[in-house]
Amino acid sequence: xxxxxxxxxxxxxxxxxxxxxxxxxxxxxxxxxxxxxxxxxxxxxxxxxxxxxxxxxxxxxxxxxxxxxxxxxxxxxxxxxxxxxxxxxxxxxxxxxxxxxxxxxxxxxxxxxxxxxxxxxxxxxxxxxxxxxxxxxxxxxxxxxxxxxxxxxxxxxxxxxxxxxxxxxxxxxxxxxxxxxxxxxxxxxxxxxxxxxxxxxxxxxxxxxxxxxxx
Amino acid sequence: xxxxxxxxxxxxxxxxxxxxxxxxxxxxxxxxxxxxxxxxxxxxxxxxxxxxxxxxxxxxxxxxxxxxxxxxxxxxxxxxxxxxxxxxxxxxxxxxxxxxxxxxxxxxxxxxxxxxxxxxxxxxxxxxxxxxxxxxxxxxxxxxxxxxxxxxxxxxxxxxxxxxxxxxxxxxxxxxxxxxxxxxxxxxxxxxxxxxxxxxxxxxxxxxxxxxxxxxxxxxxxxxxxxxxxxxxxxxxxxxxxxxxxxxxxxxxxxxxxxxxxxxxxxxxxxxxxxxxxxxxxxxxxxxxxxxxxxxxxxxxxxxxxxxxxxxxxxxxxxxxxxxxxxxxxxxxxxxxxxxxxxxxxxxxxxxxxxxxxxxxxxxxxxxxxxxxxxxxxxxxxxxxxxxxxxxxxxxxxxxxxxxxxxxxxxxxxxxxxxxxxxxxxxxxxxxxxxxxxxxxxx
Numbered sequence: 001x002x003x004x005x006x007x008x009x010x011x012x013x014x015x016x017x018x019x020x021x022x023x024x025x026x027x028x029x030x031x032x033x034x035x036x037x038x039x040x041x042x043x044x045x046x047x048x049x050x051x052x053x054x055x056x057x058x059x060x061x062x063x064x065x066x067x068x069x070x071x072x073x074x075x076x077x078x079x080x081x082x083x084x085x086x087x088x089x090x091x092x093x094x095x096x097x098x099x100x101x102x103x104x105x106x107x108x109x110x111x112x113x114x115x116x117x118x119x120x121x122x123x124x125x126x127x128x129x130x131x132x133x134x135x136x137x138x139x140x141x142x143x144x145x146x147x148x149x150x151x152x153x154x155x156x157x158x159x160x161x162x163x164x165x166x167x168x169x170x171x172x173x174x175x176x177x178x179x180x181x182x183x184x185x186x187x188x189x190x191x192x193x194x195x196x197x198x199x200x201x202x203x204x205x206x207x208x209x210x211x212x213x214x215x
Numbered sequence: 216x217x218x219x220x221x222x223x224x225x226x227x228x229x230x231x232x233x234x235x236x237x238x239x240x241x242x243x244x245x246x247x248x249x250x251x252x253x254x255x256x257x258x259x260x261x262x263x264x265x266x267x268x269x270x271x272x273x274x275x276x277x278x279x280x281x282x283x284x285x286x287x288x289x290x291x292x293x294x295x296x297x298x299x300x301x302x303x304x305x306x307x308x309x310x311x312x313x314x315x316x317x318x319x320x321x322x323x324x325x326x327x328x329x330x331x332x333x334x335x336x337x338x339x340x341x342x343x344x345x346x347x348x349x350x351x352x353x354x355x356x357x358x359x360x361x362x363x364x365x366x367x368x369x370x371x372x373x374x375x376x377x378x379x380x381x382x383x384x385x386x387x388x389x390x391x392x393x394x395x396x397x398x399x400x401x402x403x404x405x406x407x408x409x410x411x412x413x414x415x416x417x418x419x420x421x422x423x424x425x426x427x428x429x430x431x432x433x434x435x436x437x438x439x440x441x442x443x444x445x446x447x448x449x450x451x452x453x454x455x456x457x458x459x460x461x462x463x464x465x466x467x468x469x470x471x472x473x474x475x476x477x478x479x480x481x482x483x484x485x486x487x488x489x490x491x492x493x494x495x496x497x498x499x500x501x502x503x504x505x506x507x508x509x510x511x512x513x514x515x516x517x518x519x520x521x522x523x524x525x526x527x528x529x530x531x532x533x534x535x536x537x538x539x540x541x542x543x544x545x546x547x548x549x550x551x552x553x554x555x556x557x558x559x560x561x562x563x564x565x566x567x568x569x570x571x572x573x574x575x576x577x578x579x580x581x582x583x584x585x586x587x588x589x590x591x592x593x594x595x596x597x598x599x600x601x602x603x604x605x606x607x608x609x610x611x612x613x614x615x616x617x618x619x620x621x622x623x624x625x626x627x628x629x630x631x632x633x634x635x636x637x638x639x640x641x642x643x644x645x646x647x648x649x650x651x652x653x654x655x656x657x658x
Contacts, residue, residue, distance in 0.1 A: 076480060096526050098524045101516040101517055102516050104524065105505070108501065112495060114477065115477075115481065116491045118390045121387045121470065121474055186469075197494065203521075204490070
């Protein structure tokens with residue numbers, strides 16, 4: 001507290017008794033794109049962020065010009081550093097990591113499977129790959145063209161292998177940033193997976209206009 | 216108990232032989248007719264559980280389909296086949312009745328489909344097994360328990376885990392059939408699914424508690440195991456089975472843990488069917504309007520114009536760590552300590568050792584000499600011999616010779632040592648006085 005006022009100070013979090021144990025690790029992870037939720041190993045880190053939310057927000061705003069954001073509802077809330085909504089802050093280009101378009105597309109297909117088609121018991125990486133290849137017939141030509149980068153939009157071994165490898169690398173990327181957990185063949189989406197839809201919410205809400213314009 | 220035929224039994228080969236498979240697993244119409252009869256028996260429609268050939272044909276025709284010509288001759292052949300494993304014929308009453316295989320076939324199918332969850336039954340089975348195991352006093356009793364009693368209940372225990380698995384799959388299946396359900400009653404289905412999953416979770420807990428007696432069974436088995444190989448293998452199978460049940464319960468638990476939060480999330484997405492439709496159109500937009508571009512070395516996908524890729528993280532910071540290269544700057548080795556031998560001490564010790572060896576040698580020679588003197592002369596004055604040795608060598612060696620000689624005399628029955636209480640001295644050794652000792656050879 002500065003000058004006896006109730007206002008949160010940027011340095012408050014440094015005096016948290018847990019700061020020594022958690023802050024450095026959380027700081028690296030947040031900058032590395034990790035989303036923190038009340039989930040497994042992240043539980044205590046999430047609590048540290050939650051109890052120092054204001055002070056940490058000031059810290060990231062003041063020194064890095066990025067927003068410590070909080071999203072979700074009920075038990076499914078999560079923290080992350082929003083590099084997107086603030087004109088990319090002061091992060092120099094060489095330090096930015098941009099998610100690959102292939103991963104964005106695969107992320108959306110996983111979202112549709114689980115939250116729209118309600119495949120909520122889908123927990124095997126292998127089955128996910130098979131489902132994308134077999135059950136989503138309409139998407140196939142697009143997936144082959146864009147992800148396998150193949151002119152041949154018919155099913156084939158080569159196309160399927162590239163598709164599988166891309167699904168795998170997308171899952172790896174999502175795991176790194178705390179959107180899902182994955183251990184061997186088992187994966188499970190975390191609340192922060194919703195972030196993908198949040199990022200593109202504006203585009204989704206105006207999709208009909210966009211499509212009309214393109215016609 | 217003879218395990219020979221079972222151990223050598225090639226199940227697949229036997230099934231493949233002749234028509235064995237078809238006889239054990241009849242075609243649909245025939246199997247359905249058997250099940251029809253089974254149900255009728257259950258409903259007490261047949262006296263003494265026996266039925267006529269006409270009853271069989273009626274059941275066949277039902278399974279065959281209404282309105283189609285019923286080929287009676289074909290089905291008569293089937294009856295003959297069924298007599299192998301399913302039916303028996305009672306000549307006096309001219310009626311058929313079920314063989315044991317037919318009952319088991321139908322019962323198992325029915326129990327699997329009903330899938331009644333009954334942890335109390337499992338608890339009773341486990342405690343029955345535990346009690347009967349504890350009562351087995353002999354190796355034969357233990358083997359009987361392993362081969363007959365436990366094996367009989369194993370399917371029941373396994374079936375309950377299967378049932379839980381199916382219960383969860385069914386709850387979720389209902390959710391997925393969204394085309395069949397309108398938005399309004401979808402909420403009802405979702406609530407029901409949520410409740411079903413919570414119920415499944417309780418079931419897992421109950422079943423786990425029911426299996427807790429298996430811990431005691433395992434302990435008793437380990438205690439009763441006497442190290443006989445055959446019993447050991449059977450006990451291993453029981454332990455593996457318990458572990459299998461436990462692993463499956465764990466995996467069901469994990470599955471529920473993963474699914475339940477997602478069901479809760481569906482409640483939120485429920486209010487946005489329009490949004491979901493838009494997400495689907497957005498995916499189509501991404502698929503249709505994204506392009507593949509050519510980079511320096513490889514092709515990459517670009518999202519449609521206006522749709523930007525998310526910046527999600529800093530590239531991991533790389534720290535410059537300064538540490539000397541081990542190859543270039545190897546660590547200075549510790550100086551090896553050299554120990555210098557003290558040659559004088561080595562020489563002195565060698566001399567001392569040699570002297571001890573030499574003395575022992577001399578003493579032995581003197582002993583042999585004294586004994587040979589006794590053999591030759593029949594007696595010897597041992598006290599005098601002592602002073603002779605002392606004069607030739609030194610008194611301490613003479614003590615050794617005297618002591619060893621007395622020891623050897625004691626061990627030799629033909630020799631005897633006489634000691635007279637009279638002192639024996641020698642002028643050269645004034646400070647040494649001995650009793651007068653004499654060794655005599657007994658004839």
